[in-house]
Amino acid sequence: MKIxxxxxxxxxxxxxxxxxxxxxxxxxxxxxxxxxxxxxxxxQPMTNSGCFNEARSTVMKLLNAFKGVECDAIVCPAASCxxxxxxxxxxxxxxxxxxxxxxxLYELTEFLHDVAPVDSFPRAFPHKVSLxxxxxxxxxxxxxxxxxxxxxxxxxxxxxxxxxxxVEILYPEPRDECCGFGGTFAMDEGAVSAKMGNDKxxxxxxxxxxxxxxxxxxxxxxxxxxIRRHKLPIEIRHLAQILNDAI
Amino acid sequence: xxxxxTSVGHAEKADIFCKDEARVDWHxxxxxxxxxxxxxxxxxxxxxxxxxTLGSEIKxxxxxxxPQYLEQFEANCQKNGIIVHWAKDGQEHNRIVHEILSKxxxxxxxxxxxxxxxxxxxxxxxxxxxxxVIDTDLGERIIQLNKQPPSHxxxxxIHLKKEEVGELFHNKIGTEKGASDPTYLTRxxxxxxxxxxLTADAGMTGVNMAIAEDGAIVVCTNEGNADMGCNLPKLxxxxxGIDKLIPNNEAASVLLRTLARNAIGQxxxxxxxxxxxxxxxGEMHVIIVDNGRSEMLKDKLLAESLKCIRCGxxxxxxxxxxxxxxYSYNYFIPGPIGIAVGSNQDDxxxxxxxxxxxxxxxxxxxxxxxxxxxxxxxxxxxxEAGKLPYGKAGYxxxxxxxxxxxxxLNCAMSVARFSLRYLPGSLLKPFAGAWGxxxxxxxxxxxxxxxxxxxxxxx
Numbered sequence: 001m002k003i004x005x006x007x008x009x010x011x012x013x014x015x016x017x018x019x020x021x022x023x024x025x026x027x028x029x030x031x032x033x034x035x036x037x038x039x040x041x042x043x044q045p046m047t048n049s050g051c052f053n054e055a056r057s058t059v060m061k062l063l064n065a066f067k068g069v070e071c072d073a074i075v076c077p078a079a080s081c082x083x084x085x086x087x088x089x090x091x092x093x094x095x096x097x098x099x100x101x102x103x104x105l106y107e108l109t110e111f112l113h114d115v116a117p118v119d120s121f122p123r124a125f126p127h128k129v130s131l132x133x134x135x136x137x138x139x140x141x142x143x144x145x146x147x148x149x150x151x152x153x154x155x156x157x158x159x160x161x162x163x164x165x166x167v168e169i170l171y172p173e174p175r176d177e178c179c180g181f182g183g184t185f186a187m188d189e190g191a192v193s194a195k196m197g198n199d200k201x202x203x204x205x206x207x208x209x210x211x212x213x214x215x216x217x218x219x220x221x222x223x224x225x226x227i228r229r230h231k232l233p234i235e236i237r238h239l240a241q242i243l244n245d246a247i
Numbered sequence: 248x249x250x251x252x253t254s255v256g257h258a259e260k261a262d263i264f265c266k267d268e269a270r271v272d273w274h275x276x277x278x279x280x281x282x283x284x285x286x287x288x289x290x291x292x293x294x295x296x297x298x299x300t301l302g303s304e305i306k307x308x309x310x311x312x313x314p315q316y317l318e319q320f321e322a323n324c325q326k327n328g329i330i331v332h333w334a335k336d337g338q339e340h341n342r343i344v345h346e347i348l349s350k351x352x353x354x355x356x357x358x359x360x361x362x363x364x365x366x367x368x369x370x371x372x373x374x375x376x377x378x379x380v381i382d383t384d385l386g387e388r389i390i391q392l393n394k395q396p397p398s399h400x401x402x403x404x405i406h407l408k409k410e411e412v413g414e415l416f417h418n419k420i421g422t423e424k425g426a427s428d429p430t431y432l433t434r435x436x437x438x439x440x441x442x443x444x445l446t447a448d449a450g451m452t453g454v455n456m457a458i459a460e461d462g463a464i465v466v467c468t469n470e471g472n473a474d475m476g477c478n479l480p481k482l483x484x485x486x487x488g489i490d491k492l493i494p495n496n497e498a499a500s501v502l503l504r505t506l507a508r509n510a511i512g513q514x515x516x517x518x519x520x521x522x523x524x525x526x527x528x529g530e531m532h533v534i535i536v537d538n539g540r541s542e543m544l545k546d547k548l549l550a551e552s553l554k555c556i557r558c559g560x561x562x563x564x565x566x567x568x569x570x571x572x573x574y575s576y577n578y579f580i581p582g583p584i585g586i587a588v589g590s591n592q593d594d595x596x597x598x599x600x601x602x603x604x605x606x607x608x609x610x611x612x613x614x615x616x617x618x619x620x621x622x623x624x625x626x627x628x629x630x631e632a633g634k635l636p637y638g639k640a641g642y643x644x645x646x647x648x649x650x651x652x653x654x655x656l657n658c659a660m661s662v663a664r665f666s667l668r669y670l671p672g673s674l675l676k677p678f679a680g681a682w683g684x685x686x687x688x689x690x691x692x693x694x695x696x697x698x699x700x701x702x703x704x705x706x
Contacts, residue, residue, distance in 0.1 A: 190681030225686025
């Protein structure tokens with residue numbers, strides 16, 4: 001398939017290794033990958049603060065970067081940014097061109113699980129991983145069944161990792177409580193955000209896993225800051241990095 | 248612990264609450280235990296998700312046909328000999344209650360749990376008129392003796408440890424000094440409350456559901472205290488918001504299956520009493536209160552918050568509530584539902600931001616109130632009213648400018664990456680605010696992905 005990458009600002013600027021892994025992974029899987037120019041932030045820092053007027057030009061700039069781009073899918077390795085982009089595109093633009101973009105938007109996990117499924121990954125990753133089920137991917141994209149929901153259980157990230165030989169999947173307790181990042185929440189509500197993050201990082205470390213693996217770079221970056229502050233024996237990895245190494 | 252003060256923002260109060268980490272852990276764990284019990288109770292019902300859908304539809308249907316159901320309820324109450332009153336706000340509610348009580352020369356009123364009477368500030372009003380009010384729910388009595396408002400809508404004294412309750416009871420009702428055994432304290436409270444039940448002139452309750460078809464009210468408690476208050480005195484009063492209406496008993500049977508399960512993992516409240524009229528020779532009053540609810544009904548999204556049946560499940564699951572405590576919210580109802588219904592009363596304009604928008608509350612809710620959507624919407628309403636907290640009004644327009652200009656964004660981020668790579672942490676931390684106070688700063692890469700792509704993939 002022809003895939004246009006949607007690389008949100010945070011990934012582009014601070015976590016390029018996640019975007020590089022996404023590019024290489026999709027290419028190894030036989031896809032034709034392009035990076036449309038002129039991308040920026042999804043507008044979430046502003047719209048999540050209620051500032052819709054301030055977000056308009058940023059969101060429209062991002063949307064325009066994808067309008068008319070020839071591709072089968074637009075794939076993003078950041079669940080929360082993807083959700084925000086979808087909602088915000090819809091908020092500011094109801095044109096057929098905008099709808100064509102929105103209809104092609106996929107988060108990486110859902111793309112690899114639902115759209116272009118992968119049978120197996122050849123190379124082993126013989127490590128214990130603790131899964132970070134970040135909220136927006138979990139509840140707004142339904143990448144897994146949230147623990148509150150009594151619907152039949154499923155987990156798209158785990159389903160993908162199970163195809164990598166040698167991976168042992170573990171979960172923190174509680175399994176899918178918010179890590180406390182929450183965008184500007186991390187700054188506005190520093191004490192509660194840090195407490196939530198510390199509880200989460202410790203719960204991951206307690207599983208005995210070597211890596212926290214997730215689909216949301218922003219949550220992982222927040223956890224990384226706390227892991228390094230408290231010198232916990234665990235590291236963060238994006239799902240794309242694990243899968244890219246397994247092929 | 249001091250009483251909730253007004254006009255201090257959530258973050259500031261939460262910061263104080265978080266200073267005692269052991270207490271935060273204890274508080275969070277106590278409430279998480281309720282969430283776990285709820286999960287087990289919900290999982291035991293194969294049709295749980297259907298019950299949530301039904302609950303949502305029942306409430307939404309009633310709210311969209313509210314005038315006809317309110318009139319039907321009033322007519323059927325009157326047929327049953329119940330006297331119905333209408334109050335447009337809290338003041339009118341309090342005045343009506345006082346008129347009824349003074350007509351009967353009531354000196355002492357026993358009251359069971361009612362968040363509506365908290366909303367109307369009934370207790371201080373009646374006390375100022377010389378009427379003694381005794382809250383009879385154990386948790387409510389504890390905080391009444393401690394001169395505190397509820398910190399949770401279902402377990403109002405959850406913030407107090409048993410040792411603190413023991414000390415309070417020793418000072419107020421004469422239990423043994425140092426005693427903190429819950430059974431001993433509960434028995435002592437029961438003996439203390441029995442005296443009040445027997446000497447009260449009137450009983451008052453909240454209302455969990457009002458059944459239009461029957462002209463009846465449903466009151467749910469675990470301690471039977473509402474029933475003692477209803478069955479002993481001849482005069483009873485029941486206060487309800489207009490949102491408590493449901494069409495019939497079938498609807499009640501759906502909501503009763505989810506209410507206690509979602510609150511604390513209990514199959515049903517020990518006492519789920521349906522009151523259809525006054526006792527022989529007695530008098531029964533129902534006071535129906537609006538107090539801003541009609542206004543909320545005009546907004547399609549805010550109206551959904553009126554589907555709430557006050558189980559408190561959203562508080563138990565909320566990671567922010569559990570780690571900041573009920574008194575950090577500048578509204579008498581804390582947690583997600585408090586933010587949803589109380590943001591316009593919050594003069595600090597901070598409670599809509601006491602949330603990571605994780606959405607767990609929405610999934611827990613037994614009537615599918617889209618809580619996280621309503622909270623996000625409350626932020627938007629604050630922004631539109633020019634009431635942004637935490638300096639957002641100042642920096643958000645700048646964020647908008649930088650993010651929409653690739654030149655500015657790239658320039659700013661290059662400087663940031665350079666600083667993170669080459670400047671010592673000690674120099675950067677003061678500029679990193681709350682991020683650097685609690686976390687290490689991100690390890691900055693040498694270049695952006697865009698630059699890598701241009702170098703490695705340009706055709």
